[in-house]
Amino acid sequence: MDFKITSPKNKAGLLKAMQEGKNFRFGAGYTDLLMELKKQEETSFTIINLAQLNDKTFTEINTISGGLRIGSLATAAEIVNDKFITQHFPALQEAAHSLASSQIREVATIGGNLCTASPSGDMACALMALEAQCEILSANGKTRTVPISGFFTGPRKTVLQKKEVLRSVLVPLLEKNRKLHSGFIKVGTRRSMECSVVSLAYHIHLDRNDSIVHAGVAIGASAPTIRFAKTACDLISGNNLKTISQKDKEEFAAKVVSYASPITDIRATAWYRKEVLFNISKSIFE
Amino acid sequence: MKKELRVIGKPVPKHDAGIRVTGKAVYGHDIVLPGMLHGAILRTEHPAAEFTIDVSQARKLPGVVCVITADDVDVNNIGYKRDHPILKKGEANCTRDEIAAVAADTKAIAQEALKLIKVKYKVRKGVYDPFEALNEKSPQINKFISGKFPNKNIAEVFHYEHGHLEEEKKKSAVTVTRRFSLPRMTHTCMGTSNITASFNKTDGKLLLYSSTQVPFLYQRDMAHALKMNPSDIRVIQPVIGGGFGSKLDMHPFEPICALLSIKTGRPVQILYSREEEFIASPTRQPMIIDLTAGADEKGNFTFREINIIKDNGAYTSWGATTPFVIMQAFSSLYKVRACKFDATAVYTNNVFAGSFRGYGNPQATFALERIIDLLADELKMDKAAIRLLNANEKGEITGQGLHFETCGHKECLETVIEKAKGKRQKHVASGAEPAKVENPRFKNGIGYASMLHVGGGAKIYRSDGCGTTSKIDPYGYCTIITGSNEIGQGSETVLAMIASEELGIELKKIKVINTDTDVKPWDVGVHASRTSFVAGNSLLGAIRILKDKLNKKASELLQTNDPEFEYSDNKIISEKTKTTIALDKVVREMHFSEPNELAIASFFYEPSSKFQDKDFKGNVSGTYAFASQAIEVEVDTYTGNVKVLDIYVAQDVGKVLNPLLLAGQIEGGILQGVGYALTEELLMHEGKILNPNFHNYKILTASDIPNIHFYPIETNDKQGPYGAKGVGEAPLIPTAAAISNAVCDALGVEFLELPMTPERVLKAIHENK
Missing domain, CATH: 3.30.365.10 (Aldehyde oxidase/xanthine dehydrogenase, molybdopterin binding domain)
Structure with missing residues (x-):
C-alpha cells in the first residue's frame, strides 16, 4: 500500500488542492477507502485528506434558518449524540446508530456515507426520507445545491463533478415541535457490523390528532440507488396514523415495494428483499 | 483425599492474560529472523483444470531468491490418507491448490513474482456434488488413493452397528425419516495461518516456528513429507492466535515454507492474508445425514439407522475421521437399543474440510436432536419428558462399549x-x-438438546498420553515442562494451579514450559477436549514422584517418620510432629548434601481408554x-x-x-x-x-x-x-x-x-x- 496524500488545513488549501490535482480521491473517515487501498500496492491517484480540514461548514452541525446544516465531515457518532437531531430527525439518528460498530461510527462521516453512493448507505437513506439538500463546493469556490433525490445517479455514482466536493447537508425542518413518527429500520443478519440487506427510513409529520400532514419514506439496498417512495407518501397523506386501515397499510407497503428493483446476491435474493420490504413498510403503522 | 482445595476451583485469571491484552505476546506474525525471506504461494485459478506452468520470468525478478513448482521438489504426499501432493503437478482439483511458491526479499516482491508466473489452464468440468461424484460416469478426482473401495471417488467408509435393528423396527410405535444438510463453517481464527522455517545447511536441521496443535505428530508428518528424520526437525510454537481444530492437520503451506528454506538456506516466513485464510484453511465437514429413528409407544428409543455422505473435497484430512465421534452420538447419546451407522467420505472438487471443535458431533447432534422432537410430535409426548425418559445413566455401558462410570x-x-x-x-x-x-x-x-462427548481424551492414535517433567529449583520455584500446549484454552493456567495446589507454591513461582519439541516430553496434541484431563493427570503423576523424593529428605531433616506431609505456603509441614521446613531448603539440602540429588521428576500418563476394535467398539475415552x-x-x-x-x-x-x-x-x-x-x-x-x-x-x-x-x-x-x-x-x-x-x-x-x-x-x- 503506497499512495500520495495532501492534507489541506483550510478552505483555501482545499480549493488549491482541488485545482491542482489531476487525479484525486477524497478521504475523510477512510472506512471504505482504506479497504480499497489495501488491495493495491500503488495507487494512480492522490488522496486529498479532509480529516485535518478546519472549516466549520465542513465540520460542524448547526441550526440554520429553516433547518439544520450538517457538515460533511460530521461523524456518525456525532450525529448519534446530537440532541437536536435526536429530537427533530429521529430517522437520521437511528440510521447513524445502526451503522457498523461504535469504533467505526467514531470515524465514518456523513459525507462519506453519501459520496460513496452505496445503495445500502444508512445515513443516506435517512437523509432521502428527510428530503435533505446537498451543498456542493467547486474548485472555483462556487457552491451549488442539489436535492438529495437528484444526488445519486447510480450505484457508486453521484452528480459530483470531477472538481467538486460535498460540503454540507441541509436538512429542512418543516415546523419546530411538530409531532413526528420517524425512524429507521435496518434488516441484516446480525445486529452490528452489518451492511443493510434492506432498509427503510420514514419521517412522518402529524398534527395534534395524529393526522398525517407530510410523509417522507425512502428505501435502501433495494434498487441501484436509494429511492424516495413518493406515491407511497402521497397515499398516506391525510390519513390518521392511529386508525389507518389494514388495506391502506398494505397498499402503502405495496407502493413502497414498487420502488424496489432489488438484485439477488450472496447476501439475499430479490424475493427476500421485496418480501421484507413489504413487511417492514407495513410495520411502521404497528 | 486432601482437605479443602486452596487453588483448584478458584477463579484464577489466565496465566498469559497479561501478555495477550498488552500486545506483548509474540505470535508467529511477529517473528523476525536474520536474513529472513518472505514466502508466497500461487494457487490455481480454476478448481478443476489441467495446467502448464512457466516460472522463468518470476525467477528473473530482482529480489526473488527462489521459485519452486512440483518439478523442483522431491517430497511425499501429505494428509491423513497421503493423497495430497504438497505442490500440484499438471492438474488442479481444488481452488486451494498450490501450484508454485516464491521466496523473496520482501512481501511485495514475492507478490509481484507470483504475477509473473505464467500458467496455461485447460479448464475441466468439475464435480462439486458428492452424489454426482458417486456416479460411475464421473471422473476420478483424486489419483493417489489405494483403490480399496468399489467406487473410485470414495475416500473412506465407516460401518458400525449394535442390537437387532429389524426386530426393533417392528417394536417401534413410531418411525421418522429425514434428510439433514449441514454447511461448511470455518474457524475464523483471529491469528491467520503462519509459519517461519529455518533450515541450517551445516547440520541439516530444520527449525519450525509453527502454530500446530499437535507438534509431535506434526514433526513426524513433516519428516515424512520432506523425507527427513523426525528428530532433525524442531518445532517451536509461538503464541497461537486460535486453533479450534484447524491446526490438527499439517497443511501444504507448511512443508512449502520448509522447502523454500531448505532450497535457499535462509529462514522463510509465510503469513496468510485474511482472504487466503478463508480460502485455504480448513472447514467443518459438510454432510448430508439420512436418519431414521424409532420409539415404542412409551417413548423409549428403539433404533437409529444412519447413512451419511460427507463431501471430502479433493484431499483427505483428519476431518474424514469425524465418524469416529459422530457414531458415538448416534450409538450412545440417550439409550437406544439398536443402531446401524454408515458414513462415506466422497471426493469432490470442493475445498476439503479439517477438524473443528466438536469433530462431527455438532452435525450428528443436530440431526439426532431434531428427530427426537419429531418423534415426540408423533407420539404427542412432551419434548422434555421424552428426553428425560431416555437419558443416559451412571454405570451404563452403551451398545458401542462406552462405559459411563459417571454420568x-x-x-x-x-x-x-x-x-x-x-x-x-x-x-x-x-x-x-x-x-x-x-x-x-x-x-x-x-x-432442548443434549450432547455426549469424550471427556478423557480419545484413543484414535496408538497412544493418547502426555509426558511431564516437573522440577523445583533451589529458590523454591517450580517449572513444569509439559508435552501439552497452550492454544488459548488455558492449559498453562490449569497446570500451574495443579502444581500450586499440590506443592503449596504460589502461582507466580510456577513456570510452564510447553513450546519446544526438543525440550518437552511427548504428547499427542491439543484435541478432543483432552488437555486438562490428560496433561493434568500427567502432571499429578510427576508431582507424586517429586513429592516422594522431597518427603524422604524432609523426613530426614525433620527427624520424623511421618508419611503424611502437608505442602503449604512454600513449606513442608509434618502433621504428626507439627514441625515445618521451607520447601526451598529441602531442595537445597537434596542438591548439596549427599547423595546429591535434584528435585526433578518425570511421568508419562496414558489414559485407561482402549483403542477401538475393527467394529469401532470399545471404551475409547477415559471418561465422558x-x-x-x-x-x-x-x-x-x-x-x-x-x-x-x-x-x-x-x-x-x-x-x-x-x-x-x-x-x-x-x-x-x-x-x-x-x-x-x-x-x-x-x-x-x-x-x-x-x-x-x-x-x-x-x-x-x-x-x-x-x-x-x-x-x-x-x-x-x-x-x-x-x-x-x-x-x-x-x-x-x-x-x-x-x-x-x-x-x-x-x-x-x-x-x-x-x-x-x-x-x-x-x-x-x-x-x-
Whole structure:
C-alpha cells in the first residue's frame, strides 16, 4: 500500500488542492477507502485528506434558518449524540446508530456515507426520507445545491463533478415541535457490523390528532440507488396514523415495494428483499 | 483425599492474560529472523483444470531468491490418507491448490513474482456434488488413493452397528425419516495461518516456528513429507492466535515454507492474508445425514439407522475421521437399543474440510436432536419428558462399549428444563402487548438438546498420553515442562494451579514450559477436549514422584517418620510432629548434601481408554462429558431474523477446576454454536468460495450475544484430575440443535438444514402458510 496524500488545513488549501490535482480521491473517515487501498500496492491517484480540514461548514452541525446544516465531515457518532437531531430527525439518528460498530461510527462521516453512493448507505437513506439538500463546493469556490433525490445517479455514482466536493447537508425542518413518527429500520443478519440487506427510513409529520400532514419514506439496498417512495407518501397523506386501515397499510407497503428493483446476491435474493420490504413498510403503522 | 482445595476451583485469571491484552505476546506474525525471506504461494485459478506452468520470468525478478513448482521438489504426499501432493503437478482439483511458491526479499516482491508466473489452464468440468461424484460416469478426482473401495471417488467408509435393528423396527410405535444438510463453517481464527522455517545447511536441521496443535505428530508428518528424520526437525510454537481444530492437520503451506528454506538456506516466513485464510484453511465437514429413528409407544428409543455422505473435497484430512465421534452420538447419546451407522467420505472438487471443535458431533447432534422432537410430535409426548425418559445413566455401558462410570446427563437435562420452564411461563403470562397475540409478529419458542462427548481424551492414535517433567529449583520455584500446549484454552493456567495446589507454591513461582519439541516430553496434541484431563493427570503423576523424593529428605531433616506431609505456603509441614521446613531448603539440602540429588521428576500418563476394535467398539475415552441446553428464541416473522434470548446450559464437567476459564470455554463455545445455527456458512459455487471475508462470512458480534446461564454439574469422575472431565468442545455441540428446535417450536415449521439465515426462516414461514 503506497499512495500520495495532501492534507489541506483550510478552505483555501482545499480549493488549491482541488485545482491542482489531476487525479484525486477524497478521504475523510477512510472506512471504505482504506479497504480499497489495501488491495493495491500503488495507487494512480492522490488522496486529498479532509480529516485535518478546519472549516466549520465542513465540520460542524448547526441550526440554520429553516433547518439544520450538517457538515460533511460530521461523524456518525456525532450525529448519534446530537440532541437536536435526536429530537427533530429521529430517522437520521437511528440510521447513524445502526451503522457498523461504535469504533467505526467514531470515524465514518456523513459525507462519506453519501459520496460513496452505496445503495445500502444508512445515513443516506435517512437523509432521502428527510428530503435533505446537498451543498456542493467547486474548485472555483462556487457552491451549488442539489436535492438529495437528484444526488445519486447510480450505484457508486453521484452528480459530483470531477472538481467538486460535498460540503454540507441541509436538512429542512418543516415546523419546530411538530409531532413526528420517524425512524429507521435496518434488516441484516446480525445486529452490528452489518451492511443493510434492506432498509427503510420514514419521517412522518402529524398534527395534534395524529393526522398525517407530510410523509417522507425512502428505501435502501433495494434498487441501484436509494429511492424516495413518493406515491407511497402521497397515499398516506391525510390519513390518521392511529386508525389507518389494514388495506391502506398494505397498499402503502405495496407502493413502497414498487420502488424496489432489488438484485439477488450472496447476501439475499430479490424475493427476500421485496418480501421484507413489504413487511417492514407495513410495520411502521404497528 | 486432601482437605479443602486452596487453588483448584478458584477463579484464577489466565496465566498469559497479561501478555495477550498488552500486545506483548509474540505470535508467529511477529517473528523476525536474520536474513529472513518472505514466502508466497500461487494457487490455481480454476478448481478443476489441467495446467502448464512457466516460472522463468518470476525467477528473473530482482529480489526473488527462489521459485519452486512440483518439478523442483522431491517430497511425499501429505494428509491423513497421503493423497495430497504438497505442490500440484499438471492438474488442479481444488481452488486451494498450490501450484508454485516464491521466496523473496520482501512481501511485495514475492507478490509481484507470483504475477509473473505464467500458467496455461485447460479448464475441466468439475464435480462439486458428492452424489454426482458417486456416479460411475464421473471422473476420478483424486489419483493417489489405494483403490480399496468399489467406487473410485470414495475416500473412506465407516460401518458400525449394535442390537437387532429389524426386530426393533417392528417394536417401534413410531418411525421418522429425514434428510439433514449441514454447511461448511470455518474457524475464523483471529491469528491467520503462519509459519517461519529455518533450515541450517551445516547440520541439516530444520527449525519450525509453527502454530500446530499437535507438534509431535506434526514433526513426524513433516519428516515424512520432506523425507527427513523426525528428530532433525524442531518445532517451536509461538503464541497461537486460535486453533479450534484447524491446526490438527499439517497443511501444504507448511512443508512449502520448509522447502523454500531448505532450497535457499535462509529462514522463510509465510503469513496468510485474511482472504487466503478463508480460502485455504480448513472447514467443518459438510454432510448430508439420512436418519431414521424409532420409539415404542412409551417413548423409549428403539433404533437409529444412519447413512451419511460427507463431501471430502479433493484431499483427505483428519476431518474424514469425524465418524469416529459422530457414531458415538448416534450409538450412545440417550439409550437406544439398536443402531446401524454408515458414513462415506466422497471426493469432490470442493475445498476439503479439517477438524473443528466438536469433530462431527455438532452435525450428528443436530440431526439426532431434531428427530427426537419429531418423534415426540408423533407420539404427542412432551419434548422434555421424552428426553428425560431416555437419558443416559451412571454405570451404563452403551451398545458401542462406552462405559459411563459417571454420568450427569439426567441432572443436566433436569437442570435446564427446570430453569427454562419458569422463564417460558413468565413470557407467556406477561403477554406484554395483548393486541399482538392474535397475529404476533414476534414468535417465541423453546428448544432442548443434549450432547455426549469424550471427556478423557480419545484413543484414535496408538497412544493418547502426555509426558511431564516437573522440577523445583533451589529458590523454591517450580517449572513444569509439559508435552501439552497452550492454544488459548488455558492449559498453562490449569497446570500451574495443579502444581500450586499440590506443592503449596504460589502461582507466580510456577513456570510452564510447553513450546519446544526438543525440550518437552511427548504428547499427542491439543484435541478432543483432552488437555486438562490428560496433561493434568500427567502432571499429578510427576508431582507424586517429586513429592516422594522431597518427603524422604524432609523426613530426614525433620527427624520424623511421618508419611503424611502437608505442602503449604512454600513449606513442608509434618502433621504428626507439627514441625515445618521451607520447601526451598529441602531442595537445597537434596542438591548439596549427599547423595546429591535434584528435585526433578518425570511421568508419562496414558489414559485407561482402549483403542477401538475393527467394529469401532470399545471404551475409547477415559471418561465422558454430557451437557444439555435449553434455548429460548424470538423469531421476527417479518424479516426471518432469529434472536436468541436465553441459553440455559448445564454441563457435566466432572469438577470445576477454574470457574473463570470454564465460563470462557462455555460462552465461547456457545457463541460459535449460535453462529453455526444462524449465520455462518462458507458459500461456494462450482468449487470457488464466494465470501472469503468477514463482510459476508457472518460471525456474530458482541451485540448479538444472548443471556447465557451456566450451571456446572459436578460428577467427580475418579479418572479425572480432582474429578474433572474435558470441557472445551462440549458447549458448542448441542447449541445449533437446540436453537433449531426452538425455531421450529416457535413457527411450527421443520428445519432440516443449517444455518437458519433470515431468508431461510422467512421462506419456511411462507411455505408453511
